[in-house]
Amino acid sequence: MTATRLFIPALLLITLLTSCGASELNSKAEQTAQAFYSNLQKKDYAAAMALCSSKAFGVSTKRDWLNSLEANAGLLGDIKSFTKTSGFNIETSTSNGTTIITVYDVQWQYGKSKDSVMLVKEKDGSMKIYKYTWKHSDTKYVAGLNESERQAIQYIDAIKAGNYDSAISFCSKEALAVTPKEKWAAFLQRASDNLGVVSSYQLVKDSAAYTIAGTGQAGKGNYYDIFIRSNRGGNKQLEKIVFFQKDYNERVQLAGHYFL
Helix, strand or coil, X not given: CXXXXXXXXXXXXXXXHHHHHHHHHHHHHHHHHXXXXXXXXXCCHHHHHCCXXXXXXXXXXXXXXXXXXXXXXXXXXXXXXXXXXXXXXXXXXXXXXXXXXXXXXXXXXXXXXXXXXXXXXXXXXXXXXXXXXXXXXCCHHHHHHHHHHHHHHHHHHHHHCCXXXXXXXXXXXXXXXXXXXXXXXXXXXXXXXXXXXXEEEEECHHHCXXXXXXXXXXXXXXXXXXXXXXXXXXXXXXXEEEEEECCCCCCCEEEEEEEC
């Protein structure tokens, strides 16, 4: 009987061992990422951050992470689903050691996000979250901001034309409860008398702001601040137009007008 030797080239053996190691890291990374999103979905942020490496809190503190996670949920609501959309990309020679990056598509209650999750290999061989970033799309808060800008233009156009009734028609009932229609019209007239009639204006696009589920003069809800740089009587004037909605399911309406 002739003996048969099994011969495996060294390079092939190394490749097989490396492949097995990568597969194990990928498996551990996916388990951690899935658990991370499951905790975010339950809004159990303590459990989510327990899956983070200590390196994650080197620049941003745990409080920073918590604030960011809570703010994200405040803007977008509940996580409805999360799906891994890219394979695991392994980097073995980074300054932080072995890292893996994966991408998730997340469907939220009020929008979507494309997330990048970087995991790092710990000394015990586990994979922990090191970085978590996202990019929002199709969101309700941006839709509210865009609607506020659209209404701000119509509101200022009405003021420019001297049609105060049309301008006041943009006001929410909450705003008119604080400043009745007659007082609002008198406010607009005083502005024209003291500062001059609006001859031209432009939106200050990079200054628009929002506060979701905040509290203000109109009560609790979403506030959108739109800034207008107007030309009144030959002088430049910065004006802040505030819009309000009780929640994402309600209409956006005018809540305030301020001269800065």
